Amino acid sequence: xxxxxxxxxxxxxxxxxxxxxxxxxxxxxxxxxxxxxxxxxxxxxxxxxxxxxxxxxxxxxxxxxxxxxxxxxxxxxxxxxxxxxxxxxxxxxxxxxxxxxxxxxxxxxxxxxxxxxxxxxxxxxxxxxxxxxxxxxxxxxxxxxxxxxxxxxxxxxxxxxxxxxxxxxxxxxxxxxxxxxxxxxxxxxxxxxxxxxxxxxxxxxxxxxxxxxxxxxxxxxxxxxxxxxxxxxxxxxxxxxxxxxxxxxxxxxxxxxxxxxxxxxxxxxxxxxxxxxxxxxxxxxxxxxxxxxxxxxxxxxxxxxxxxxxxxxxxxxxxxxxxxxxxxxxxx
Numbered sequence: 228x229x230x231x232x233x234x235x236x237x238x239x240x241x242x243x244x245x246x247x248x249x250x251x252x253x254x255x256x257x258x259x260x261x262x263x264x265x266x267x268x269x270x271x272x273x274x275x276x277x278x279x280x281x282x283x284x285x286x287x288x289x290x291x292x293x294x295x296x297x298x299x300x301x302x303x304x305x306x307x308x309x310x311x312x313x314x315x316x317x318x319x320x321x322x323x324x325x326x327x328x329x330x331x332x333x334x335x336x337x338x339x340x341x342x343x344x345x346x347x348x349x350x351x352x353x354x355x356x357x358x359x360x361x362x363x364x365x366x367x368x369x370x371x372x373x374x375x376x377x378x379x380x381x382x383x384x385x386x387x388x389x390x391x392x393x394x395x396x397x398x399x400x401x402x403x404x405x406x407x408x409x410x411x412x413x414x415x416x417x418x419x420x421x422x423x424x425x426x427x428x429x430x431x432x433x434x435x436x437x438x439x440x441x442x443x444x445x446x447x448x449x450x451x452x453x454x455x456x457x458x459x460x461x462x463x464x465x466x467x468x469x470x471x472x473x474x475x476x477x478x479x480x481x482x483x484x485x486x487x488x489x490x491x492x493x494x495x496x497x498x499x500x501x502x503x504x505x506x507x508x509x510x511x512x513x514x515x516x517x518x519x520x521x522x523x524x525x526x527x528x529x530x531x532x533x534x535x536x537x538x539x540x541x542x543x544x545x546x547x548x549x550x551x552x553x554x555x556x557x558x559x
Contacts, residue, residue: 254557257335258549261556264331278302279333284340288362291355295342295363296320298333299372307376307403307559308338308367312360314383314525315444319348324526325382337559340367347385350444351451352414352472356385360392368401376559378404382525383495386410390474394481402483404514404558406551409489409525411496412504414473421445426497438494478507484558486515488551493524515554517547 278301285292300306309332316322320341329339342363346353360379367373379402381389386407393402411417420426421437422445452465470476485508489501498518505516521544 250557254553254559257337257556258553260335261331261552262549264334265327268327268331277334279330281330281333284366286362286366288359291359293342293359293362293366294320295340295366296326296329297338297340298329299338300333300336303372305372305374306336306338307556308340308370308373308378309555309559310360310363310367310377310379310389311339311341312379312381312385312389313341313344313347314385315347315350317348319343319345335556337556338367338370338373344385344388347388350384351448352384352388354471357388357391357395357472360388361395361398364392364398364402368398375401376403377401378406378555378559380406380408380555381410382408383410387412387414387472387474390481391472391477393483394477399480399482404484404486404555405481406486406555407488407501407504409493409496409501410474410504411500412473412478412507413475413500414469416503417496417500418445418449418469420497426499428499433497435497436494441495474504475507478504481508481512483512484514485512486551486554487513488515488517488519488548490519490522490524492520495524514558515551517551519544519547 279298280301281296281298283294284297285294287293311325311329311332313319313322313325320343325341329341332339340363342359344356344359346356364377364379367377368375379389379393381387387410389405390407390410393399393405416427420435421442423432424435424437425432426435427433452468487501487505487508489496489498491498501516501518505513521541527548
């Protein structure tokens with residue numbers, strides 16, 4: 228090899244090394260690592276080899292104590308942090324899908340914190356859980372193994388709570404990115420959709436079949452809010468309670484980057500809620516928005532199995548989901 232060729236080869240190597248250190252490449256590589264980890268875990272229960280630390284931690288939130296699961300690479304380095312907020316599931320922070328996601332993020336080079344949202348675990352929307360998310364962010368920000376860049380991901384009914392937590396003045400300047408996966412924008416519109424079994428799209432009522440357990444739990448929760456079981460009209464106090472649980476009342480206070488996804492066949496929250504949320508967010512804050520069609524609610528297992536006739540659609544959806552995760556990790 229002559230001198231000129233050697234210089235060219237060295238230049239190419241240096242360019243490749245430099246490219247591998249850029250933020251987009253790092254985010255893309257870590258997203259692929261996370262995809263492989265979760266795919267292997269879901270499909271064949273195979274774990275990507277990397278030592279991680281997983282433990283239960285506790286920290287104060289006013290006069291309460293928050294319990295959370297903490298996952299991080301088992302070394303002395305500092306990493307970006309992600310708070311994963313569970314939805315209305317009985318297992319709460321120990322939900323299997325969240326455990327796998329948190330473990331995968333940790334093996335990909337992130338610190339993942341999954342706090343227990345006690346009210347949401349019992350299908351109760353309450354501002355206490357918003358305060359829990361704020362306290363969780365503050366806890367993670369103080370840890371020496373966190374680099375300082377922290378994002379928050381909300382799933383289903385925790386998504387609006389994440390938005391409201393990120394608008395809190397004590398942390399709003401420090402939140403790097405927030406994500407809404409299948410959340411609502413206006414709680415009044417969502418409740419109306421559950422009660423009437425229809426949602427409004429472009430001024431027209433569209434029939435919608437909410438999950439039966441959702442209808443029962445929603446009616447029970449609303450009855451608890453009413454001061455008198457015979458009173459059906461919302462009082463000013465109750466409306467204020469609902470507004471305190473609705474992103475539409477605080478969206479203008481958000482100072483962070485935002486990603487939004489939903490599924491068209493969601494039977495917990497209609498997809499139009501995410502569309503309204505995306506429309507309300509300024510373009511310079513909105514880094515990703517997509518409505519998916521090939522998986523149900525927040526269950527991505529369907530993307531791992533498909534027929535040849537659906538291969539093109541599945542590849543498109545997997546690519547979209549990859550870009551969604553990558554858009555979050557890029558901000559950290």
